[in-house]
Amino acid sequence: MNLVYLTSPKGGVGKTTLTANLAFALQRLGHQVVVMDLDSQNSLRLHLGLPVSERRGVAAQSRLDGDWRNQVLETPTGVGLLPYGSASRAQQESFDALLRQDPDYLAQRLNTLLNQPGCILLADLPSGPSAALEALKRIPALSLVVMMADGSSAATLPLIESDSFLGPEARKGAFYIVNQVYIRSRLNRDVTEFFEQRLGASMLGRVHRDEAVPEAQASQRSIFDYAPSSAVIQDLENIARSISRMLPDAFGNNAMKFSLK
Numbered sequence: 269m270n271l272v273y274l275t276s277p278k279g280g281v282g283k284t285t286l287t288a289n290l291a292f293a294l295q296r297l298g299h300q301v302v303v304m305d306l307d308s309q310n311s312l313r314l315h316l317g318l319p320v321s322e323r324r325g326v327a328a329q330s331r332l333d334g335d336w337r338n339q340v341l342e343t344p345t346g347v348g349l350l351p352y353g354s355a356s357r358a359q360q361e362s363f364d365a366l367l368r369q370d371p372d373y374l375a376q377r378l379n380t381l382l383n384q385p386g387c388i389l390l391a392d393l394p395s396g397p398s399a400a401l402e403a404l405k406r407i408p409a410l411s412l413v414v415m416m417a418d419g420s421s422a423a424t425l426p427l428i429e430s431d432s433f434l435g436p437e438a439r440k441g442a443f444y445i446v447n448q449v450y451i452r453s454r455l456n457r458d459v460t461e462f463f464e465q466r467l468g469a470s471m472l473g474r475v476h477r478d479e480a481v482p483e484a485q486a487s488q489r490s491i492f493d494y495a496p497s498s499a500v501i502q503d504l505e506n507i508a509r510s511i512s513r514m515l516p517d518a519f520g521n522n523a524m525k526f527s528l529k
């Protein structure tokens with residue numbers, strides 16, 4: 269199974285942006301990548317060159333049974349997308365209710381995709397606890413917790429370490445990414461160092477802050493194309509290589525399984 273999901277107790281840390289950028293980085297390593305949007309903001313599609321008018325998605329229609337491999341949209345980037353969809357409040361609530369009532373609903377819909385050799389499924393989640401996070405925790409996966417190098421992300425660390433956010437199983441297999449690190453900021457440097465010491469081998473990497481990231485997003489271009497010399501490129505490549513090494517079946521063979529630690 270090649271499921272990777274991005275989560276964080278705090279919003280605005282860069283999960284959606286990182287999901288898209290890591291998808292591009294993994295694709296450049298030769299992987300076939302599908303991203304899944306489980307956030308009602310439904311914004312991942314905009315990172316992949318799809319228009320605002322694209323309203324389809326797994327939550328935007330009533331109970332979507334069957335194999336979700338058939339729901340994957342092709343995007344101009346070559347990365348496949350399972351969108352959340354432009355869902356009304358009532359549709360969002362019934363999707364959440366479905367995930368709660370039928371805990372294996374997502375696992376069953378994703379079964380074929382997850383068993384497709386060589387395919388990586390990267391899922392973007394809303395911030396904090398959610399029905400979608402609970403559903404994903406039931407599937408063997410690599411969980412990536414995204415944080416920023418500031419006081420409020422540092423303050424969420426005891427919550428993550430206490431198991432109340434991810435639960436004991438998912439927390440054991442969790443890795444951490446510090447995003448938007450501004451190296452000229454003393455606070456950013458100090459907090460990043462604190463994370464590195466505290467998290468040890470579970471720290472997967474850091475990503476620099478660069479205005480080119482939101483600029484690339486605004487112009488609907490990949491950061492790899494928009495700013496190939498940005499320090500962010502190197503950061504993304506390092507993290508993508510680590511993810512690729514840890515996943516079983518990522519190239520269709522049984523490579524090491526979550527063994528970076």
Ligand SMILES: Nc1ncnc2c1ncn2[C@@H]1O[C@H](COP(=O)(O)OP(=O)(O)O)[C@@H](O)[C@H]1O
Nearest residue numbers: 279280281282283284285448476477478481482
């Ligand atoms: N490495 C980065 N450098 C600069 N800005 C970034 C970086 N990563 C994300 N951002 C910006 O941070 C904001 C929040 O990102 P987003 O991906 O929407 O966060 P989340 O999904 O966690 O709520 C966006 O405006 C995005 O462009």
Ligand SMILES: [Mg+2]
Nearest residue numbers: 283284307393
């Ligand atoms: Mg988001």
